[in-house]
Amino acid sequence: MQSSVESVLSYEILKNARLLTAKNSVADRTVQWISVMEMPVENFVRQNEIILTTAIGCHNDVEKFKGFVQDIIDSNASALMVATGRHVFDIPVEVIELAEQQKFVIIELPWEVRFSAIIEEVMKNINDKQYKDREKSEKVQQELLKLILGDTDLNNISKYIQRQIDHQLLITDRNGFIQTENGHTQEFIEKWKNAVIQGDFPICKEINILNHDPMLQKFRMAKLDDRIILQIPVLQISEDPQGYVFVVLPNELQVVSYLTPFRVAVLEHAATTISLWLSRKNAIEETKLNLRSDFVQEVATGDFVSADQAFSRAKLLGYNLDLPYICLVGFPENFKELFEKRKQEIISYVQWTESMIRYIEEEIYFAAQSLKREVMMTYQGNQLLIYLEKPAETDYDNVVNFLDLIERRLKNLLPEVTISWGIGDFNKGFQGLAESYQQANLAVDIGRRKKGKGKRTFYSDTRIDRVLLTLAQNEEMKKVIMTTIEPLVEYDKQRNMDLIGTLKCYNQNHGNVSQAARALNLHRQSLLYRLRKIESLTGHSLIDPDDLFLLDLSIKTWEIGVVENKNG
Numbered sequence: 001m002q003s004s005v006e007s008v009l010s011y012e013i014l015k016n017a018r019l020l021t022a023k024n025s026v027a028d029r030t031v032q033w034i035s036v037m038e039m040p041v042e043n044f045v046r047q048n049e050i051i052l053t054t055a056i057g058c059h060n061d062v063e064k065f066k067g068f069v070q071d072i073i074d075s076n077a078s079a080l081m082v083a084t085g086r087h088v089f090d091i092p093v094e095v096i097e098l099a100e101q102q103k104f105v106i107i108e109l110p111w112e113v114r115f116s117a118i119i120e121e122v123m124k125n126i127n128d129k130q131y132k133d134r135e136k137s138e139k140v141q142q143e144l145l146k147l148i149l150g151d152t153d154l155n156n157i158s159k160y161i162q163r164q165i166d167h168q169l170l171i172t173d174r175n176g177f178i179q180t181e182n183g184h185t186q187e188f189i190e191k192w193k194n195a196v197i198q199g200d201f202p203i204c205k206e207i208n209i210l211n212h213d214p215m216l217q218k219f220r221m222a223k224l225d226d227r228i229i230l231q232i233p234v235l236q237i238s239e240d241p242q243g244y245v246f247v248v249l250p251n252e253l254q255v256v257s258y259l260t261p262f263r264v265a266v267l268e269h270a271a272t273t274i275s276l277w278l279s280r281k282n283a284i285e286e287t288k289l290n291l292r293s294d295f296v297q298e299v300a301t302g303d304f305v306s307a308d309q310a311f312s313r314a315k316l317l318g319y320n321l322d323l324p325y326i327c328l329v330g331f332p333e334n335f336k337e338l339f340e341k342r343k344q345e346i347i348s349y350v351q352w353t354e355s356m357i358r359y360i361e362e363e364i365y366f367a368a369q370s371l372k373r374e375v376m377m378t379y380q381g382n383q384l385l386i387y388l389e390k391p392a393e394t395d396y397d398n399v400v401n402f403l404d405l406i407e408r409r410l411k412n413l414l415p416e417v418t419i420s421w422g423i424g425d426f427n428k429g430f431q432g433l434a435e436s437y438q439q440a441n442l443a444v445d446i447g448r449r450k451k452g453k454g455k456r457t458f459y460s461d462t463r464i465d466r467v468l469l470t471l472a473q474n475e476e477m478k479k480v481i482m483t484t485i486e487p488l489v490e491y492d493k494q495r496n497m498d499l500i501g502t503l504k505c506y507n508q509n510h511g512n513v514s515q516a517a518r519a520l521n522l523h524r525q526s527l528l529y530r531l532r533k534i535e536s537l538t539g540h541s542l543i544d545p546d547d548l549f550l551l552d553l554s555i556k557t558w559e560i561g562v563v564e565n566k567n568g
Helices: 005-009 062-074 093-101 115-149 154-165 186-197 261-301 307-317 335-342 349-370 397-413 431-450 463-472 475-495 499-508 513-520 524-538 545-559
Strands: 033-036 049-053 079-084 105-110 168-173 178-180 220-224 227-235 241-250 325-332 375-380 383-389 419-423 456-458
Touching (some): 154 168, 154 178, 168 261, 261 383, 349 397, 383 431, 499 513, 499 545
Parallel strands (some): 033 049
Antiparallel strands (some): 168 178
């Protein structure tokens, strides 16, 4: 237990001292230091420090005395002991009232009591307590080392540390991804995830210099709802944090009083222990994740020499290639914009993206488990590549339910994230896995070009687009398309009239001018003017079926971006 002003007042040497203010606060006032101070105070007073003074600079000036005491109060000192009898005979009533209003402790000392004797007594007591705390913290260090050597899991290590510091811990990797959820409610965990996505954690933005004590300068402090979050980094050899330890405290707690030398020492030992644990775990997990990720990528790109080789690797990694799979490709559209919108200053885009992908992957695994489906996944080349087990009775209902579940959950966690999806067909056999990936990749590409961002596109629904893609590979076809469409593209670019959109709507309404005008919210004469402009620019008649077919084919081919899209 730490020294308090109450325990200091119990010393024999202070038997004639008089407690003048904040009599109910002395038990709560922690004492870590003691020093002699006269005017000016400036920044020489530390938090939790008892100040001894003769008030020599105040003389009979009440305002000076009040200013001196206010500076001591503002420094978060524990108490002020004033020696009376020479420079100050009576502490002014105004000073006592000032201290009482702010619940600050002032003690009157007889002049004959030597400051050096008080300092010696206080420091002896503090040093005794520090020695005991040091012994106790060394035992904690030894216990933590035993836990590491005994290959204890992080949950039990966390529980042991929590017992020593009297409050809950949160241990995360360098991206803020929780490593152990000991004692935390699901509501708190969800709030934490949202705070990580917002960029508030894992590095606390609110840097709080708790006092001038170097022992506390390593801590950062922030708030999460009604809790105080204290952060201490878990460092590796390069001095880059590989994780963080967070202490979760109630809002009303005095942080500096809580951070006793013993608790600070325990947290430092904890950071070292967790660093060792994370180093070992990260090495294993990173190797495992890389192997799994590379395997899925190799399956998708058809890099395996034989099916036997792939099945052998899959078994080692815990995958079952005997199951039927459909490939899905997800393309996160707006990570850059979201990152820049939040104006991250203390976290890199790469690190932020890793955190986002981790949370998305977590929801993908959750959705697969909920539907009782196996899943293989990787994130490479800015794409999520997923193989989802296909039930025997259906091809696509399973995929729709899977994506619906993911998007419902992501809407709560990452409401602003937009993901475009491409879904391949089911193809039998090991070679079918690569075919399904190629189909999903093509589907997402067509969907992003034709439908816009954030849509789902099934490969089976892209038949016309694939025909157009095939036709557009012919150089002669490209020339015909661009000769037909280019005048409209250039005119739209210069005049912003959207002749291409007008022609599309006209075709969709089967040449009915009145219906097309209503759909475009145009006057009938305005639409007729645009249609005449289209005819004059292209040299093709809209009442000639062949001309109309060529115009429609050219627009559709141009829209999927195979032929040079000068508006894009």
